[in-house]
Amino acid sequence: MIRSTLSAAFLAALFTQAVQANEAVTIEFAYPYSAAFDVTFEAILPKFKEKHPDIEIKLRSSYESYEAGTNTVLREAISGNLPDVSMQGLNRQRILVEKGIARSLEPFISKEADFETDGYHNAMLKLSTFDDGVYGLPFAVSLPVGYYNMDALEAAGVTELPKTWEEMIGTCQKLAQAGSKNPVYWDWAITGNWFLQSLMWTQGKPTVEGGRLTLDSPEALTALETVKAIVDGCEMKNLSPNEAIASFSAGELPMLFTSTSSVGRIERAKADFAFSTGKFPGIDGAPKGLPAGGNAAMLTSASDDPEVLEAAWAWLTYITSGEGAAEVAKTTGYMPPNKAANEVILADFYSQNPNKRTAVDQLPLLSDWQAYPGANGLAITQVIYDGLEMIVTGEADDMEELQQELVEQVNDLLPNG
Structure with missing residues (x-):
């Protein structure tokens, strides 16, 4: 009786171990x-x-x-x-x-x-x-790229994809003359101030150097002025990134500049038009760098x-x-x-x-897609986001004044002020 009891207990223990061994993690x-x-x-x-x-x-x-x-x-x-x-x-x-x-x-x-x-x-x-x-x-x-509705560009007489933002604004104006009500969306609202950093790297200038932001640099002013030129020159509407992707997919938005990450999504959803991607334009010629x-x-x-x-x-x-x-x-x-x-x-x-x-x-x-230093990195991201939104909505008109405001607000959030 004792032997059979021990055998039963031993078998039960083995069974339990086997069940546990087969349980998924x-x-x-x-x-x-x-x-x-x-x-x-x-x-x-x-x-x-x-x-x-x-x-x-x-x-x-x-x-x-x-x-x-x-x-x-x-x-x-x-x-x-x-x-x-x-x-x-x-x-x-x-x-x-x-x-x-x-x-x-x-x-x-x-x-x-x-x-x-x-x-x-x-x-x-x-x-x-x-x-x-x-x-x-x-x-x-990912890296930033241009998305183009080639049918719309052809109808507007555009034969080459723009290589600079100045050329892109010229393309906008041709599209507008051909009837486009919103020729482009430049994805200013994308996560992590990625597109502002893109304009900085385009000039070969990092946004963070030596633990401080370079928003007080000539390159930063050029970046802000480029955003304003795009918004004003193309009469760009203030869409959300998802709205812009949906509008492009529907054939309503001829040009979109955003992350390459959305190519698959657009290919699955787009209307019947010829779709092509192109390299990200530069400010003066080809970009010197782009953030990953x-x-x-x-x-x-x-x-x-x-x-x-x-x-x-x-x-x-x-x-x-x-x-x-x-x-x-x-x-x-x-x-x-x-x-x-x-x-x-x-x-x-x-x-x-x-x-x-x-x-x-x-x-x-x-x-590098640069992180902002210190515990207030997310707050700094929001400050820059708010500044870009002021350009897009027309609230900010003087880019030198906006630059100074951003520098002051960001410096207050940095670890050493």
Whole structure:
């Protein structure tokens, strides 16, 4: 009787261990911009599940923007409700590293014998490297491009895509003469002051130097004057980015300047017109640089369970690896940060999809999408956003005066005043 009881208990323990061994490890994951990335993860999840049937990926509500994603994670760190993996804008990683929320990936990378040869671009890894440690793996990288309704341009007598903003304003005026009521939208409201930084890098000038903003520079004044010239010269309406994409897709907006990330979305939704992308115009000739947009996957898990952390690492590396990253290019307009995706899996893809190749051709211009220093980085972003909105709505007319106002407000928010 004792033997049979012990045998039963032993068998029960074995059964319990077997059940636990077969239980899936659940990873919670959050990403931004559902309109852009829902279709991407719909393609990635089944493939990941085939390779890792013991890992469940629980999707959290998507972040509305990169700023919203950062704010959400900062709140979740306080409430103890962090996701295991979080997608963060390339310019929003530093604050999560400085606050100890993002975990270093070096302990995981050190266990991967072939990690350095697995296809990751060193230039891309540098976007997520802080104090000589990698804290994120870039997932989707973008550059600004022009979107053109070629039928509308042809009807207006336009035979060449504009290479400078002055040429673009001239194109606007031809489109207006041909009947266009809103010839262009220049995406001033895009996340992280990305387009203002684009105008700065176009001139070869970073927005942040030596821990301070360069808003008091001649290049910054030129950037503000260029925004005003576009708004006034094209009589640009103040749309939201989503409204502009919808208007372009419907054939109502002939030109749109925004991130390459929306190419896939527009190709799926556009009306019957010839659509082409073109390189981002410069101020005086070709741009000298452009900021890298996009996001990185960061390990933000608060768990100490090795199984959870290994599962999170498996998910994080899969979505940024060759196979996972290839889906980014196929479903959006972002560029994979992975050589295996670009050079092997997508060898023929870009020749067959030239609208998605435009940004790839601009990769030599890749520059930092800069974070603003100190704990008030998000507040500084809002100050600059408000200043740009004043130009677009016509509230600000004198760019030197606006520049001075922005410099004063931003200086008050910097760590050392």
